[in-house]
Amino acid sequence: MLINLIMNACAAMNGEGVLTFRTHRDKPNKRVYMEVSDNGCGIAEENLPKIFDPFFTTKEPGRAQGWG
Numbered sequence: 718m719l720i721n722l723i724m725n726a727c728a729a730m731n732g733e734g735v736l737t738f739r740t741h742r743d744k745p746n747k748r749v750y751m752e753v754s755d756n757g758c759g760i761a762e763e764n765l766p767k768i769f770d771p772f773f774t775t776k777e778p779g780r781a782q783g784w785g
Contacts (some may be wrong), residue, residue, distance in 0.1 A: 722753050729757025 726736050739752040760768060767773045 719753075726753065726755035726757060729759070730755055731757070 721734065727729065730736070734756045736755045737753070739754075741750040741752075742748075761775075762775075764775060
């Protein structure tokens with residue numbers, strides 16, 4: 718899943734931009750958090766309602782798993 722996030726971010730940045738990883742450890746609650754962000758083009762507004770649909774993708778068939 719992490720590799721897929723990285724690949725999607727790179728595609729959204731069109732070969733240039735900033736990909737950032739942040740981590741945080743919450744010792745009292747025994748949790749670790751990771752945030753991934755990029756300064757790519759983002760998601761088209763018409764696709765926002767679909768982003769949590771299983772295997773949703775805007776890429777052509779065979780080019781994505783829809784995990785982004």
